[in-house]
Amino acid sequence: MMLERIRSKVLAGERLTGRDALRLFETDDIFSLGMLASTVAARKNGKRAYFIRNRHINPTNICVNRCRFCAFSRSKGQKGAFELTIEEIIGKLRPEVEASRPISEVHVVGGLHPDWPFTYYLEMVREIKRQFPRLHIKAFTAVEIDYLSRISKLSLDKTLSTLKQSGLGSMPGGGAEIFVPSVRNRLCPEKISGRRWLEVMSAAHKAGIRTNATMLYGHIETVADRVDHLLKLRSLQDKTGGFQAFIPLAYHPKNTRMRGRYTSGIDDLKTIAASRLVLDNFDHIKAYWIMLGEKISQLALRFGADDVDGTIIEEKITHAAGGLTAEQLTADQLVHMIKKAGRIPVERDSFYHRVRPG
Ligand code: V47
Ligand code: SF4
Numbered sequence: 228m229m230l231e232r233i234r235s236k237v238l239a240g241e242r243l244t245g246r247d248a249l250r251l252f253e254t255d256d257i258f259s260l261g262m263l264a265s266t267v268a269a270r271k272n273g274k275r276a277y278f279i280r281n282r283h284i285n286p287t288n289i290c291v292n293r294c295r296f297c298a299f300s301r302s303k304g305q306k307g308a309f310e311l312t313i314e315e316i317i318g319k320l321r322p323e324v325e326a327s328r329p330i331s332e333v334h335v336v337g338g339l340h341p342d343w344p345f346t347y348y349l350e351m352v353r354e355i356k357r358q359f360p361r362l363h364i365k366a367f368t369a370v371e372i373d374y375l376s377r378i379s380k381l382s383l384d385k386t387l388s389t390l391k392q393s394g395l396g397s398m399p400g401g402g403a404e405i406f407v408p409s410v411r412n413r414l415c416p417e418k419i420s421g422r423r424w425l426e427v428m429s430a431a432h433k434a435g436i437r438t439n440a441t442m443l444y445g446h447i448e449t450v451a452d453r454v455d456h457l458l459k460l461r462s463l464q465d466k467t468g469g470f471q472a473f474i475p476l477a478y479h480p481k482n483t484r485m486r487g488r489y490t491s492g493i494d495d496l497k498t499i500a501a502s503r504l505v506l507d508n509f510d511h512i513k514a515y516w517i518m519l520g521e522k523i524s525q526l527a528l529r530f531g532a533d534d535v536d537g538t539i540i541e542e543k544i545t546h547a548a549g550g551l552t553a554e555q556l557t558a559d560q561l562v563h564m565i566k567k568a569g570r571i572p573v574e575r576d577s578f579y580h581r582v583r584p585g
Contacts, residue, residue: 230259233504237263243505245454251501252450257493257530264500264531271510272533276570277579278561279537281332281365282323286311286351288543290338292370294404294415296446298482298548300338310340313347313354323540324359328558330538332577335366336401345379345386349393356394363396363577369427369438370402373419383427387434397577398431400439400474406459407452414446414485421456425463432469437578439513440470444498445478445490453498457505464508471579472511472534473502477518481549489549495523496530503531511579516564517545517552525568534575535561 233247243251254260287310290300301308311319323330333355348367355364367375367390376386404414406421419427431438442456464470475498480487503512513534514527524535538561542554556564558574565572574582 230254230256230263234259234263237267237504242507245458248454248457248501248505249450251504252453252497254497257496257500260497260500261530264503265529267503267507268512268531268533274569274571275533275573276528276565276568277511277534277573277575278558278565279332279575279577280323280328280330280558280582281334281537282320282330282540283334283336283542284311284316284319285543286316286335286337287340287343288338288547289340291341292339292415292417294418295485296404296414296443296478296483296548297544298479299544303341313351316351317354317358319541320355320359320362324362330362330540331582332363332365332396332537334399335364336368336371336399336544339371339374345375345381348375349389352390352393352395364394365397365399365577366390366395368399368402369424369431370419372398372427372431373423383430384434387431387436391434391436395436397471398428398436398438400441400470400472401476403441403456403460404443405448405452406456407448410448410452414443421459425459428469429463429467432467437469437471439472439474440509441474441476442502443476443478445494446480446485446487453501454505457502461506461508464506468508470509472513473506473509474513474515474536475499475502476515479518479545479548479550483548492523492526495519496526499527499532500530516556516561517542517550517554520552521556521564525564528565528568528570533570535565537561 288301289308376383440460477490511534512532514524514532516524516535540555562572
């Protein structure tokens with residue numbers, strides 16, 4: 228019953244308020260919530276569910292920040308710390324790019340290294356582009372871009388345009404966590420503020436770089452904090468239109484200093500559905516199978532999601548924190564997953580163009 232008024236608004240194409248959004252998170256009626264979100268997803272993407280052939284690369288896990296939810300990062304010299312050379316990065320990519328069905332995108336995200344200069348990052352992007360001109364480079368979160376601008380002493384705009392000229396194609400959505408300062412200060416006190424994250428994304432969009440957005444949920448935040456986060460993203464998207472997909476990231480507690488519990492399947496599905504309904508100006512909601520698991524991701528495709536990410540190949544951030552999934556799935560497995568969820572698999576490129584029929 229509680230959802231009746233919201234349903235009417237959604238069906239009439241009216242925008243939901245923060246109060247409506249709270250109701251979505253608070254409802255127990257997940258079936259009505261899922262159906263409503265699914266209706267909106269169908270309006271935007273029909274029955275299509277997207278996937279991509281991609282590979283993740285983490286150039287280093289050495290990081291000057293110490294986010295309390297992060298089990299991936301290490302200090303310099305600490306056991307388990309690693310640094311990849313550009314040759315090693317090229318070596319990881321080559322078999323995937325030269326395969327009969329090559330990856331179309333590399334996703335590059337890492338720690339904030341205390342010594343690497345900006346030129347190392349530029350060289351990394353340039354060399355990937357030189358070796359594999361057709362590979363799309365989706366790299367560096369807003370947190371990394373801010374750091375690169377500080378170490379290079381270049382303005383944000385100049386940092387972004389230099390990276391773009393060197394081959395950066397788009398940016399992932401990490402580092403957003405939860406924007407509300409009181410929560411953010413407990414999660415990751417050294418990290419840039421939520422406001423700065425939004426500023427960096429705004430600058431990227433103005434520079435013609437499309438990005439994603441994320442929200443880390445299921446730790447110490449309240450549903451009101453989630454709603455605040457979604458509304459801030461929606462408001463920036465109204466201004467720039469530069470976000471492609473929104474990805475709720477389910478908190479994984481193992482080996483972290485924050486501890487806590489894994490999220491529940493119910494909360495995962497509610498968060499997908501509420502995001503779909505609140506972010507009316509986002510084209511895509513991604514069910515990141517690495518964090519949700521294959522089965523919840525399938526259900527998420529019936530709760531408003533239209534994308535499951537990709538083949539990944541190697542995943543360190545979630546798996547350091549107790550990820551329960553495999554690190555990679557083949558395109559065939561992704562197609563099967565999507566079909567069994569009653570959706571039409573579409574292999575996409577980084578801008579959601581169809582690559583070939585699934
Ligand atoms: O920024 C860190 C999160 C993010 C944990 O844009 C954790 O297409 C859960 O942003 N439990 C990186 N999450 C991953 C990311 C991403 C992944 C896939 C696709 C895209 C995209 C973006 O992972 C970090 C942080 O928010 N994270 N530790 C943890 N223990
Ligand atoms: Fe560093 Fe990112 Fe981990 Fe925070 S989440 S400690 S910024 S690698």
